Amino acid sequence: MTTGPGTLERQSPTAGSVELRTLRERSRRVLRSVLMIVTVSLVMVAVVVINRDEASIRSCAQRMEAARQVFQTLQDQGLPPPPTLPLPTEGVDADEHRRLVRELQSHVYYDAIFDHRPGTSHDVGVCCCREPHARLIGPDGRHVLVFDTQTGKYAVLWLRDTEFARRAGELGLRIPGED
Numbered sequence: 001m002t003t004g005p006g007t008l009e010r011q012s013p014t015a016g017s018v019e020l021r022t023l024r025e026r027s028r029r030v031l032r033s034v035l036m037i038v039t040v041s042l043v044m045v046a047v048v049v050i051n052r053d054e055a056s057i058r059s060c061a062q063r064m065e066a067a068r069q070v071f072q073t074l075q076d077q078g079l080p081p082p083p084t085l086p087l088p089t090e091g092v093d094a095d096e097h098r099r100l101v102r103e104l105q106s107h108v109y110y111d112a113i114f115d116h117r118p119g120t121s122h123d124v125g126v127c128c129c130r131e132p133h134a135r136l137i138g139p140d141g142r143h144v145l146v147f148d149t150q151t152g153k154y155a156v157l158w159l160r161d162t163e164f165a166r167r168a169g170e171l172g173l174r175i176p177g178e179d
């Protein structure tokens with residue numbers, strides 16, 4: 001059986017279209033892989049950022065809670081509030097303590113002359129984060145240590161920044177440099 005030119009012409013386009021299809025499939029696979037890598041990378045970056053945000057909020061909350069306990073103890077003993085914000089010092093050397101104090105002072109605004117007379121107002125702001133904690137997911141917010149002049153109790157609150165803006169005035173918190 002002989003192969004005529006007509007048969008050759010029919011075979012060539014078929015081989016070409018198979019090759020084209022293979023190429024298209026290969027490029028689709030490459031594109032899918034690239035998209036997958038980009039998606040996984042974005043998710044990983046988001047997870048790292050969310051973890052960093054939450055760790056910063058947690059460590060701030062722990063410092064505020066430690067401060068609350070000191071303020072409360074002094075209050076319960078009938079002593080005035082401390083002149084500077086207290087920091088836990090257990091297991092911390094002098095250099096580390098200095099670093100922590102600098103970090104605390106740059107992050108937290110303390111109104112050392114807050115009005116702690118009993119019955120003057122309901123809640124008085126004692127200290128708060130100078131800047132809101134920014135979050136990738138969820139609203140930005142700040143920790144605020146408040147003193148209830150009616151009950152003599154201190155409490156740490158987490159306020160969304162919009163709520164902080166609304167309540168800062170009534171709490172008497174005026175952070176220098178903020179409107």
Ligand SMILES: [Zn+2]
Nearest residue numbers: 060129133143
């Ligand atoms: Zn904070």
